[in-house]
Amino acid sequence: MSDVISLVAAAPVSFGDLLTPLFVFNALSGLFDWFLTAVVDGSFSWLADVTGLEFLTYPYMQRAYLSVLCIGVVGPLVGSFLVYRDLSMVGDTLAHTAFAGVAVALFLDATLALSVPPLVGALVVATIAALVVQVLVEYTDARSDAALAMVLTGGFALGSVLISLTDGGISVGINQYLFGSLATVSRADVGLLVSMALVVAVAVTAAYRPLLYVTFDETAARASRVHVRAMNTLLSILTAFVVVSAMQIMGVILVAALLVIPVVTAAPLGRSYKGSLLYGVVAAEVAGVAGVTLAYLYGITAGGSIVLVAIGGFVVAQISRRTW
């Protein structure tokens, strides 16, 4: 575990560095530091006392749990609008382009000594990719699944080329982005992640009705003059946010799972759409917390264990529905 801790200590950018030029954000970052120490550490330490589980007091585990709790809310929240429109692959596509963003950041750092935090690179590139997907589907004759496949492989190709162009040094760190890691979530990362989760949650709450209308019946939504294209773009960008938030723990390859599996798990459980959203969040939280815990206890990869627990939850939901 000591090498893991040193990795955390060696994290290149702090949340403060990232936002230094902006006074407002400095204030926010102070607030966030307080949140992290007083609220998060406080409640986890209490939990550790009650349960006797010492690892709950480790800061990097607290950050991992905090990350996964955020992802568990926004993953199904955004994912449900994708799944019911047969757009489940959007998450996977944007995750792979986010990988290109990480590679761009590492490349700039290595060649031009420009320090761009990898997560910021991922966010920028994934957001651009989200817009590109929209354009491809709307303005060309490309079928949407083919357009997605093209952007997915294109993003991953760009990432792999950039990495091979950079000195061998950075390829060492690339595994953590591919497969995810509990230990490498820095304070800065968690700050970015919590803010993105907040943005996503607020956006989905605000745009809930037009998003639902477009998801359920796009033609009628257009007839009612709901801005379908704007909603599609919003959904893509929110997906990019979720994917980037979850990428560090889940890894690029598995990150789309929390957009999809909890949603299909919840589908038969809730009667209403809102009810199924709630069940989806519960399923994602259970999978996330259990997955992170198992990953720590058995020294296995977090992304993999989260996805397997999530699939287990899906199976249980299916069986219990049939036996009730």
Next chain:
Amino acid sequence: MTAVSLDDVVFSYGDVPVVDGVSLDVPEGDFLGLVGPNGSGKSTLLTLMLGLQRPDSGEVRLFGEPAHEFADGERVAYVAQDVTKTARDMPITVREVVRMGRYPRNLFGRFSAADHAAVDDALERVDIFDLADRRVGSLSGGQRQRVFVARALAAETELLALDEPTVALDAESRESFYTLLGELNDQGMTIVLVEHDIGVVTARASRIACLNKRLFFHGPSDDFADSDALAAAYGTDQRVLDHTHHHHDATVSSDENATEGQS
């Protein structure tokens, strides 16, 4: 005022013309039945009227504005064809769907008492109030069709456009549904209805537009039965054309032959 006006509207899917030079006005308060054989462009004409598609040439106006730029979702409701297949697996209740009818009026704010009342009223009008908390996916085809009609009713719009809304309904429900449309029309709502059952629509609508790519008839329902437009548009009985000495010229005949050749 005119709810919908079409001026020499042409629309093709690729090279296949579906709507060819159609001009007609739907005045406010009209109850217009759109009839025509399968593939005659009725459904396409309806989507053109609503601005969901743009014509290749000609002009469509909705309440005086170019239809594709028309932005006032509160004034138009649409029940598409084959809604029974929409989102079958999605977990969503009847009430949640019907509430969508209020979204154009209230996209972000809290639902008002009027919103809730309109939803309840719409559920009751199509007799599905007791199904309000059921999942849409668990309903029969006929019940599901009513859900979509209820959503359109909840919208309380000036124009209601329906594409074969009674296909999945039994005869009795169909009867009461048309009575409901008649009531709404009496209250001033403009209704445009695509219907394959010509007997039903001529009995209920005040005006008929008979279409087979071109417009064969547009006028009061009572006159429609007396005209030969039906035979001309459907082209089922060639002799009717031959024996009647009307102005249907060679183009019409060749048009029909083409249609028959396709079907």
